[in-house]
Amino acid sequence: MASTGPTTQRFARTAQAARSERAQKVAKWVFGAMALAMVAPLIGIVTYLLYRAWPSLGWEFLVDLPRKGMREGGIWPAFVGTLYLVTISLAVAAPIGVLAAIYLNEYARDNWFNRLINLAVINLAGVPSIVHALFGLGAFVYAAQFGFSILSASLTLAIMTLPVIIASTREALASVPRAFREACWNVGATRWQTIRAVVLPNSISGILTGIILQVSRAAGETAPIMFTGAVFYKAVQRGDLFPYRLGDQCMALSMHLYTVSTQVPNVKESIPYATAIVLLGSVLLVNATAIAARVFMRRRKRW
Amino acid sequence: MGGSSRIVEVEGLRLAYGIKEVLHGISFAIDRNEIFAVIGPAQSGKTSLLRCLNRTTDFIPSATVSGSIRVDGDDIRRVKDVFGLRRRVGMVAPLPVGLPMSIYDNVAFAPRCSGMTAKRELDDIVERCLTQAALWDEVKDRLSSLGTALSGGQQQRLTIARALSHQPEILCLDEFSIAIDPVTTMRIEDVLKGLRREITIILVTNLVQQARRLADRTMFLWNGEIVELGPSEIVFSDHPADRRTYDYVNGIFG
Amino acid sequence: MSAVPLTPGGAAAERRPTRSTLSLLGERVIEALIKLSGVSAVIFVVAIFFFIFREAAPVLWSKDFHILEFLFSTEWYPTSVSNVRYGTLALTVGTLSVTAVAIVLAVPFGLGAAIFVSEFCSPKLKETLKIVIELLAAIPSVVWGFVGLTVMSKIIVTLTGTAVGVNLLNGGVILALMSVPIIVSIGEDALRAVPDSYREAAVALGATRWQTVYRVLLPAAKNGLLAAVLLGVGRAVGETMAVLMATGHAVHIPDGLLNSVRTLTANVAAELGEAPAGSSHYRVLFLTGVLLFWITMVVNVAADLVVRGIRRK
Ligand SMILES: Nc1ncnc2c1ncn2[C@@H]1O[C@H](COP(=O)(O)OP(=O)(O)OP(=O)(O)O)[C@@H](O)[C@H]1O
Ligand SMILES: [Mg+2]
Numbered sequence: 001m002a003s004t005g006p007t008t009q010r011f012a013r014t015a016q017a018a019r020s021e022r023a024q025k026v027a028k029w030v031f032g033a034m035a036l037a038m039v040a041p042l043i044g045i046v047t048y049l050l051y052r053a054w055p056s057l058g059w060e061f062l063v064d065l066p067r068k069g070m071r072e073g074g075i076w077p078a079f080v081g082t083l084y085l086v087t088i089s090l091a092v093a094a095p096i097g098v099l100a101a102i103y104l105n106e107y108a109r110d111n112w113f114n115r116l117i118n119l120a121v122i123n124l125a126g127v128p129s130i131v132h133a134l135f136g137l138g139a140f141v142y143a144a145q146f147g148f149s150i151l152s153a154s155l156t157l158a159i160m161t162l163p164v165i166i167a168s169t170r171e172a173l174a175s176v177p178r179a180f181r182e183a184c185w186n187v188g189a190t191r192w193q194t195i196r197a198v199v200l201p202n203s204i205s206g207i208l209t210g211i212i213l214q215v216s217r218a219a220g221e222t223a224p225i226m227f228t229g230a231v232f233y234k235a236v237q238r239g240d241l242f243p244y245r246l247g248d249q250c251m252a253l254s255m256h257l258y259t260v261s262t263q264v265p266n267v268k269e270s271i272p273y274a275t276a277i278v279l280l281g282s283v284l285l286v287n288a289t290a291i292a293a294r295v296f297m298r299r300r301k302r303w
Numbered sequence: 304m305g306g307s308s309r310i311v312e313v314e315g316l317r318l319a320y321g322i323k324e325v326l327h328g329i330s331f332a333i334d335r336n337e338i339f340a341v342i343g344p345a346q347s348g349k350t351s352l353l354r355c356l357n358r359t360t361d362f363i364p365s366a367t368v369s370g371s372i373r374v375d376g377d378d379i380r381r382v383k384d385v386f387g388l389r390r391r392v393g394m395v396a397p398l399p400v401g402l403p404m405s406i407y408d409n410v411a412f413a414p415r416c417s418g419m420t421a422k423r424e425l426d427d428i429v430e431r432c433l434t435q436a437a438l439w440d441e442v443k444d445r446l447s448s449l450g451t452a453l454s455g456g457q458q459q460r461l462t463i464a465r466a467l468s469h470q471p472e473i474l475c476l477d478e479f480s481i482a483i484d485p486v487t488t489m490r491i492e493d494v495l496k497g498l499r500r501e502i503t504i505i506l507v508t509n510l511v512q513q514a515r516r517l518a519d520r521t522m523f524l525w526n527g528e529i530v531e532l533g534p535s536e537i538v539f540s541d542h543p544a545d546r547r548t549y550d551y552v553n554g555i556f557g
Numbered sequence: 558m559s560a561v562p563l564t565p566g567g568a569a570a571e572r573r574p575t576r577s578t579l580s581l582l583g584e585r586v587i588e589a590l591i592k593l594s595g596v597s598a599v600i601f602v603v604a605i606f607f608f609i610f611r612e613a614a615p616v617l618w619s620k621d622f623h624i625l626e627f628l629f630s631t632e633w634y635p636t637s638v639s640n641v642r643y644g645t646l647a648l649t650v651g652t653l654s655v656t657a658v659a660i661v662l663a664v665p666f667g668l669g670a671a672i673f674v675s676e677f678c679s680p681k682l683k684e685t686l687k688i689v690i691e692l693l694a695a696i697p698s699v700v701w702g703f704v705g706l707t708v709m710s711k712i713i714v715t716l717t718g719t720a721v722g723v724n725l726l727n728g729g730v731i732l733a734l735m736s737v738p739i740i741v742s743i744g745e746d747a748l749r750a751v752p753d754s755y756r757e758a759a760v761a762l763g764a765t766r767w768q769t770v771y772r773v774l775l776p777a778a779k780n781g782l783l784a785a786v787l788l789g790v791g792r793a794v795g796e797t798m799a800v801l802m803a804t805g806h807a808v809h810i811p812d813g814l815l816n817s818v819r820t821l822t823a824n825v826a827a828e829l830g831e832a833p834a835g836s837s838h839y840r841v842l843f844l845t846g847v848l849l850f851w852i853t854m855v856v857n858v859a860a861d862l863v864v865r866g867i868r869r870k
Contacts, residue, residue, distance in 0.1 A: 020765050027767035028677050034669030035678075038737055039689050042696075045704055052707075096594045103595025107588075109364045119861065120598040126788075126857035127605060127850060128795025129698075130822045133829070134846040138608035142834070159601050166598065183400040183462070185359050187413035187469055188389035192584045197412060202403055213695070220697020223797040223822075227829050254699045254798075261703050262802060276703050280696060287695045291688055418576035 049280065053273035061274055063239045070233065070260055071267050075275055077236045080243060081150075081250035082282075085225060086218045088154035088246075089161060094211050096158075097165030104166070105173040106195055125163035129223040132160045136228040149247045153229030160224055161214045168210025172203040205297040212290040216283040222254040230255040232263070253279045307376065310335045310473060310503050311356070316370035318351050318360065325351050327527045328370060333473075338495065338504045340518030340535065342511060344551065348527040349507045350397070353475045356505075357392040358385055375472065390417060393471030397478040399458035401450030402465075406433075406442050409450040409461055413469040428468055436464035437494050456487035463491065467498075474498065475505045480513065492517060511552050515539045523548050609846045616840035627844065633808045635828065635838040643841045645848070650810045651818035655800055656793040658729025658814070659736055663793075664786055666733070667740025671785070674741065675748040676770055687742075694738035698798040705731040705803025719815045721805060726814040728804035732796055736789035743788055747781020748774055780863050787860035795853050797822040821845050 050057075064074025104121075108114040136156030146152040176199050184194040200207075230252045236243035244250045257279055261272040311333040318326040325348045333339045341349050351360075358379055360366040372379045374391060382388045390413065402409050410429045419425060429446070433439040438460040442453070450461055459479060466474060476495075480488040495504055495517060508514050514521050515535055522532040523545070531538060531548045543549050616622050621641055626632075630644025674686050709730060710722025751774055759769040775782070805817025806827070819827070825842050832839040 020768060024765040024767040027770070028673075031669045031673035031677055034666045035673040035686060037666055038670050038693065038741065039686070041734055042689060042693050045696075045708065048708055049704075096597055099591045099594035100597055103591045107591060108595065117595060117599055119858065120602045122857050122861050123602050123854055124598055124605075126791050126795065126853045127602075128797060128822055128853055130797040130825050131605065131609065131795075131846045131850050131853075134609050134612070134825065134843055135605045137829075138612040138843070139604065142612075143608060159605075162601065163598065179396065179398065179400045180402055182359065182362070182396065183402055183465070184412070184416075185362055186357065186389065186394035186396065187416065187465060188386040189412070189416045190386055190584065192588055193416045197404070197416075198402055216695050220695075220699065222697070222699040223826055226826065254697055257699050257703055258798065258802070261706055272703065272707075276700050280700050283695055283697060284692055287692055291691060414574065416576075417574050418580065419574040 046280070046284075049273055049277050053270055053277040056268070056270040056274035057277065062278065065236070065238055066233065066256075070256075070264050070271075072271070075253065075256060075278060076238060076240075077234050077243065078251040078253045078256035078275075079278065080236070080241065081230065081234075082219050082253040084150055084244055084250055085154050085157055085230075085252055086215055088150065089157035089218050090211065090214060092155060092158035093161045093165055093214070097162050097211075098169050098207060100162075101166045101169035101173060102195060105170050106191060106199065121163045121166050124159070125167070127160075129160065129221060132156055132224045133227045135159070136224055141228055147247065148231075148249050149229045150244055150250050151229070151246045153225040153250075153252075156224045156228050157218050157221060160221065161218050164217065165211060165214055168213065169203075169207050172206025172210060173199060175206060176202045205293070209290045209294045209297070212286060212293070216286040216290075219286070220254055220279065220283050222252075222258055225252055226255055226258075232259050253282075308335055309333065310375055311505075312371075312373040314371045314373075316352075316355060316372060317368070318348070318355055319367050320363065321365040325527050326355070329524075329527070329529050330370075331522060331529060331532055333503060333505065334520075336499060336501075336503055337519040338499050338506055338517050340514035340521040341505065341507045341524055342509070342514050342521060342551070343524035345509075346526075347524045349524055350477055352524070353394065353477055353505070353507060356473075356475060357389045357394055359389070359394075361385070386417070390469035391472050393466035393469065393474040395459075395462050395466050395474070395476045395479050397481055399455050399462050399482055401453055401458040401461050403449065403451050405447045406450050406453070406461065407446040410464050410468050413465060417469065432464040432467040433461075435467055435494065435498065436460040437490050438464055456483035459483050459487070460491060460494075463494070471502060473503045473505060475507070477507045478509055480508070480510065488513075511539070523551065525551075606847075606850060609843050609850065613840050613843035613847050616837050616844060619837060621837065622841070627841070631810060633824075635832070635841065641837070643837070645821065645824075645845060647808050647810050648819060648821045648824050648845070651804070651808075652794060652820040652822070654725055654811055654818060655728045655732060655804060655820055656790060658725060659732035659793045660786070660790060662730065662733035663736040663740055663789055667737045667785070667789065668744055668782060670737065671741045671744030671748060671782075672770055672774075675745045676766060676774065687745075690738045690741050693734075694742070696735075698735065698796060699802070701731050701735055702799040702802030705799060709803065713815075717815060721817060723803055723805040724815050724817045725804060725811050728800045728818070728820075729814075731799050731803045732793045735796060735799060736793050739792055740785045740789040743785035744778075744782050747778040747785060750781060751777045784860045784864045787856055787863065791853055791856040791860065794856065795822065795849065797826050801826050821849055825849075 061074045062079060063076050065076055067073030104114070104117065108117070133156065136152055140146045140152035140155050141148055146155075180198045180202070181194050184198055189197065229249050231249040232251075232255075234249060234251050253275065257272065257275045260267050260275060309332045313332065314330045315328045316326055316330070317324060317328050329352075341352065343349055354360045354363070355368055355372060356374070356379075360368050374388065379388055402412065404412070407429055410432050411425045414425060414428055430439060433442065438457060441457060450458065453461060459482060463476075463479070479491065492513070495506070498504065506514065506518060518535045520533060521535045521538040523530045523538065525547065531543055531545045533544065537543060538548060539552055541549070543552070617624070622643060626642070626644050629646050630642065631647040632642035632644040633647060634640055634642040674683055678686065705727050706723060709727050713719065713724070713727055714722040755773050755777060756769055759773045764772065800820050801823035804819065804823065806819055807817040808819050808824070811818045825845055828838070829842050832842055
């Protein structure tokens with residue numbers, strides 16, 4: 001009789017342990033399913049788009065011009081237009097963004113003004129893309145009189161990508177240990193000499209991958225270029241690598257996808273899908289490259 | 304120059320990080336060509352004191368310094384060329400820091416920063432400083448390999464070579480031996496003994512024995528205040544001026 | 558004064574090299590550029606507000622415009638000949654309802670996935686999942702819109718038997734898919750910011766993983782998680798192309814998930830091309846931009862304050 005007490009107690013404890021173990025299992029599966037629910041769409045979407053796009057996909061689709069009011073043919077002018085926009089916008093945004101990040105990470109003291117700058121960067125990142133479009137229209141197209149042009153569209157895109165370049169560059173700079181900076185300061189190096197000699201050389205790979213990631217973001221944007229320089233259709237030479245000038249309007253992949261999927265009736269079935277695949281494919285490819293580069297760099301750190 | 308025998312004069316030095324004061328108005332002076340040891344328990348403000356001497360407190364946004372420090376008669380808060388000041392006061396940090404560049408560039412870095420470009424002069428400096436830091440023989444065949452690839456003790460000597468490369472009048476060493484083995488420590492101590500004929504050395508250390516071996520005079524810093532400052536023989540004797548010094552030196556509190 | 562052999566120190570100071578004027582000047586120039594770029598973000602934010610407001614302002618004083626009507630009327634007839642009305646309430650409600658649907662779907666999944674990634678999976682799986690999240694976040698919004706228009710609308714039509722597949726539900730689901738990566742990555746940051754000592758302490762007391770998460774980590778990381786949700790909301794409110802393509806085109810207050818709606822952002826994108834520059838319609842669209850600017854600003858500043866709340870602790 002005397003032994004029942006402890007036994008039940010031990011039993012009670014195991015029962016509770018079993019219960020909490022079950023809760024643990026359930027939690028793991030539920031959260032795992034949620035994570036899966038996030039991964040599945042990526043694979044599902046890509047496969048489905050690829051399947052529907054298949055009839056049109058090919059080299060020909062890339063280098064051919066849109067024909068019959070964009071109902072047939074390829075996407076060359078849009079593809080090249082996107083290259084233009086991305087290149088020019090990054091050429092503007094990357095230097096400013098990197099320098100701004102250097103300022104914030106290496107020079108700025110903690111005062112109200114620099115807090116204001118930080119807040120501005122955060123806000124700039126949060127401004128909706130359509131608001132950027134309105135800004136580009138009001139500032140570049142009309143006020144600065146660049147007109148509807150590649151220049152206006154690229155500048156609008158540049159301002160849009162700026163905060164993200166700043167953020168990724170800051171992260172790269174912050175990964176350089178402070179001890180290196182202190183060692184330089186201790187031997188009488190100025191801030192800039194320190195940055196030149198140890199900070200930049202050891203963060204440049206991170207900075208570059210951050211910028212490459214922005215290539216994909218800039219390539220996918222539609223709203224900011226739609227009203228500042230991208231057009232539905234523009235005739236160019238088939239396969240011509242330099243069909244546009246800075247003051248021209250241009251086609252762009254993202255805009256083209258919007259047009260063929262919503263504005264043009266009776267488009268050949270697979271064309272919008274193929275356009276989406278080219279856009280998505282380029283973006284994911286660039287991203288994957290940047291990620292691979294980052295993983296590779298991390299493996300061969302110098303300290 | 305150098306009329307006075309005092310190379311460093313500190314008067315009423317206070318240092319605060321934000322609202323937390325870590326040096327509470329300390330005054331002392333250091334003689335030319337002596338080895339001056341600073342001992343004290345952790346957090347007592349030793350590193351902070353060194354930061355004041357070469358004004359790297361400028362790089363800590365929250366730091367505020369008051370009081371006066373003179374190096375060779377110049378008030379360091381008034382010097383026009385603060386980078387020049389930092390080259391007059393060499394600094395060796397507690398943990399060895401080989402910069403992620405070649406060994407040669409590590410040593411040539413400071414001269415280059417100050418504008419020296421001639422290859423021959425740089426070669427001379429690199430060889431001289433590495434020799435002085437007792438590292439030359441080990442690395443002379445691989446000057447182009449990475450400074451960060453050296454062993455801890457080698458990196459510490461590289462740090463010393465770098466600090467010597469800008470021809471400092473004062474060399475500050477902050478607990479240089481915490482990351483290296485006793486044999487290397489002894490080698491570096493020999494180096495320091497050799498250097499003292501030419502420059503003044505400020506040695507921050509937690510190793511009481513080390514201070515006793517090397518220092519002419521020793522200062523015991525505790526909670527941002529000077530408890531005792533005097534010739535090492537007295538500080539480390541059985542009857543120092545302050546009871547707390549005896550207790551600390553003999554490990555009764557810490 | 559005499560017996561100082563002068564290898565280092567001492568009189569050697571007299572032949573110390575000096576930097577060339579060119580390198581000094583170069584440093585001045587580059588530092589000026591750095592400071593200028595540092596300020597640029599502030600300049601751009603101010604410029605964005607200024608130029609949008611400048612285009613919008615004249616309409617504020619014109620007589621066929623009333624600010625109360627703009628904010629609280631549901632009548633949006635910008636191109637009507639006889640009865641021009643600029644009421645954005647239906648659009649605002651459109652934005653709010655799509656955002657609400659998106660958040661209801663995205664927050665549980667986002668936070669759940671964040672917890673899984675941060676606490677329950679092996680390092681290798683974690684690395685992979687984070688890359689997937691990054692790739693998901695990179696999918697352009699126009700592609701999401703296209704997916705809504707084609708795949709999602711077909712799914713909705715099949716499942717519910719409704720006539721049109723582009724509607725509130727569609728837009729909400731698409732926006733949720735777009736917001737989840739943000740919520741996951743920021744939420745995961747927040748969970749990682751909880752010191753390991755908390756986890757160890759909880760485990761030492763005999764808590765299981767799940768109990769640790771639920772009793773210790775969630776309370777400790779709640780500000781960061783809230784910020785993650787807010788930033789997800791910010792993205793959903795500001796999203797344009799995806800909702801333009803996926804929610805249909807009806808400007809009215811929706812009374813069910815299967816109604817078509819139009820959001821503030823989509824409305825600007827849909828009509829800006831047709832509004833003649835300088836017309837009232839054009840200016841009202843810019844005014845919508847001003848409204849959106851402030852809404853997202855408030856959301857982002859709030860998220861930042863919440864985040865900084867954690868840092869201070
Ligand atoms: N950058 C800093 N910001 C804020 N507080 C600091 C900073 N550096 C040091 N402190 C504080 O100042 C006090 C003195 O630190 P210091 O590093 O000078 O001590 P120390 O005597 O060198 O100690 P140790 O023997 O551990 O090196 C400590 O309480 C420390 O927390
Ligand atoms: Mg210290």
